[in-house]
Amino acid sequence: MKKDYLETADTLIAAMGGKDNIIRLFHCMTRLRFYVKDKTKVNEKEILKLSEVSGVNWHEEQFQVIAGNEVNAVYKALENKGIPTDDTRETDPVNPKGVVSRIVDAITGCMTPMIPALTAAGMIKVVLTLLTTFHLVSDTSSTYQVISFIGDVTFYFMPFLIAANAAKIFRVNQSLALFIAGVYLSPVFVSMAAGDAAITLFGLPVTKVTYSYSVIPVILMVWITHYIELFVDRITPKMVKLILNPTLVILISAPIALIVVGPIGTIIGNGLAVAINFLSAKLGFVIVGILAALFPFIVMTGMHHALTPIGLNAIATGGSDTLIFVSQVCSNLAQSGSSFAVAVKSKDSNMKQLASAAAVSALMGITEPALYGVTLKLKRPVVAASVAAGIGGIVGGLFQVSLYIAQNCIMAIPAFIGDKGMSNLLYGIIMIIVSFVASFILTFILGFEDVKSDNEIKESSEAQGTTETQQRNPLVEKVELYAPVTGTVKTLANVADKTFADKVLGDGAAIFPSEGRVYAPADGTVVNIMDTKHGIMFVADSGAEILIHIGLDTVNLKGKYFKSYVTDGERVKKGALLVEFDLEAIKKEGYDLTTSVVVTNISDYIKAVCMEKEGSEISAGEKFLTVV
Structure with a gap:
């Protein structure tokens, strides 16, 4: 440089x-x-x-x-110089991710944003099936053809969607990534690939492959294009970069895409399909049950996203999936059933609340709250959910249940409607019921050691102390944060600052203060008091990182009317006075004094729940937020 x-x-x-x-x-x-x-x-x-x-x-x-x-x-x-950028690597320099983790993260980043489009396309296909099943539309009519091609758009142009997402993951210019996808989907190339004549580029053979519906070739190619961009940027003169860089990137990338990467990606995709078919042939219906039972533990490794392209490939090429998404449905519904059982059986009000919310979340396909916050934490429920998912998977395998849309939750019910008729829908519903009910019953039978009440936790902590691991692991125990100021409770959504209202910085709640004092919300360390004294970065001993932001735009006061009682790096006890401010003087200056209390590392937890309703009065030192 x-x-x-x-x-x-x-x-x-x-x-x-x-x-x-x-x-x-x-x-x-x-x-x-x-x-x-x-x-x-x-x-x-x-x-x-x-x-x-x-x-x-x-x-x-x-x-x-x-x-x-x-x-x-x-x-x-x-x-x-350390400025945060879109190109800044998220890898921890102390504990860098391994190759497998990076591959899984890349696949996750490419596939997850596509779920809404895939869901919409699949549901359109369901509507089309219903219209023809009940003879409302003829399969020879133009109406049928129009609805059909609308439903096919997402799958046919899947390389474009993947390229757009992959460009963000691999830090490639998005227009160039889409350009590469266009090379694969060019109508001219499609017609050439469908013809009898051989295709060559400067004497090099171009494999005749249709890339519509494909997943792996474009992911590989966008990844390679990242390095091509870096190479081109190094060799081109500064004065002609604007013209020469994109031109060279495409001239280098396009031949590689058609001659090398496209065929290799296709071979990999076909190989995965062959492997799945081989396992299905050898293990039969049992493979669905095995995968469903293992899914909670696959989720823990993050490898479940790596299976998504296999399921999508099955739907795109064969019209339906009988393994990946089917087993996911069984696993997710089992997690939901187990969490509901915990919500019913637990005597702890906080666990009831958490388990109920997690059960609904799992019902809709998001199982992390149920897995990490409930079933895995209580141990035996995760075993019950795993066994029940396996039973549901075996039922699905026996009936050869098929999913015609990429779905993994209760919304999969309409996705069972397809070429196999209404019988597949019936069998799919039976599979779902078995997974949910079996998990609910097994959780009750196996039981679990209920979480302790607040008094029991306090007594236990005083008697035995709390280990460092328990202090730092937000999944072991809830984190209680106390109101740093006295005033009226507000939700973040109603804070007149988009950054807080949209939870850009994290989750939490706000208080409109009636007194000008800010106290420590827990035992912990004051990491940073801003020069203007209007903002405090605080780390609780539990590991929760908390931003206390006094007022909106009060940074413009440049510290006027504020007084700090602590310094950066100082350890304090809950209730210690941190900052004092002249409430009336700041109001006269025309500033909104709404004080936001935000858990900035909320991604390390499940959620932050305000203990008081909006509009209620709260005193400094009273329970304010529960972070689970």
């Missing part, structure tokens, strides 16, 4: 209000695009003095710095 660009980065960071003021940075062909916390800190005049900058522009919440041909160099210098 040239020194002048590093100096440019330093100047630019300072003019943006410092590193802490920059939320995120990304760039396009000519512009650096910043999102900042406080717009007032951005010094546009200083930025315009930079020789690399030809202009600046505000677009809603986005600040654009026009850097032309030098945008890549300035961007990389900013990234090297």
Whole structure:
């Protein structure tokens, strides 16, 4: 990295209000695009003095710095300075992820955003089947054909959808990634592949494959394109990058896509299908039960997403899936049934609430709250759910249940409607009922050691102490946070700041204060008191990271009316006075004093639940949030 660009980065960071003021940075062909916390800190005049900058522009919440041909160099210098960017690797430098984890994460990132489109396409097919089954539409009519091609769009153009998602995962220019997908789906290439004549490119053979409905080739190709982009960027002169870079990327990528990667990806996809067919042939209906029983433990490794392309490939090429999504339905419904049983049987009110919510979530296909927060935590329920899922899977395998849509929850019921007629729907419903009911009953029979009440936990902690592992693991025990201020409770959704209302920073609740004092919400450490004193970053001993933000836009007061009683890095007990502020003076200045209390590392937990209803009064030190 040239020194002048590093100096440019330093100047630019300072003019943006410092590193802490920059939320995120990304760039396009000519512009650096910043999102900042406080717009007032951005010094546009200083930025315009930079020789690399030809202009600046505000677009809603986005600040654009026009850097032309030098945008890549300035961007990389900013990234090297630690500015958070879309290209910043999320890998922990201390505990880097292994190859398998990175592959699973990549597949997850490519496939998960497609679920709504796949669901919509599948449901359209269900509607079409119902229309023809009840003779409302003829399968020779133009109405049938129009509805049919609408339902086929998602599957036919699946490479485009995957390319758009893969571009974000592999940090490739999205338009170029879509360009590559277009190479695979070009009508000219499709007609050439369907013809009898051989296809060559400068004498090299191009495999005649139809890539509609395919998954693996485009994922592989977008990944490779990332490295092609890096290579091209290194070898092209700065003055012609805008024209030469994308041209060379496509000229290099397209032949590789058609001659090498496309055929290899197809072979891999076909190989997976052959492997599944082999297991099905050898193990018969039992394979569905085995996979369904193992799914909770596959979810724990994250490998369940790696199975999605196999199921999608089965639906795309054969019209239905009889293994992957079928076994997922059994597993998810079993997790739901077990969680419902815990909700009924548990004597702890918090566990009842958590198990009920987790059961509904699992019913709709999201099993992590049920698995990590209920069944796995209580041990025996996860065994009950696994056994019940296996039983349901065996029932599904015996009846050869098929799913015509990629579904993994109770919404799979209409997805059972297809070529096999209404009998498949009946068998699918039986499979679901067996999975849910068997899990519910088995959980009751096996039982579980109920969670302790708050008094029991307190007594146990006082008698034995709490281990470091228990303190740091949010799945072992709930985290109680206490109100840092006295006032009126508000939900985050009703905070007049989109960042908090949309839970961009995390989950929690807010309080409109009636007194100007902020206290520690738990035992823990004050990580950072902002220079303006209006914001406090606090880490509880439980591991919960909490942002206490006093008022909206109060940063503009620059510390006026605020007084801090603690310093960065100071350990405090629950209820210790952190900050004092002149409530009336700040109100007269016209500021909204709504104080948001946000758990910023909420992704490490399941959810944050406010213990009081909106509009109710709460005193500092009373139970405010439960993080589970």
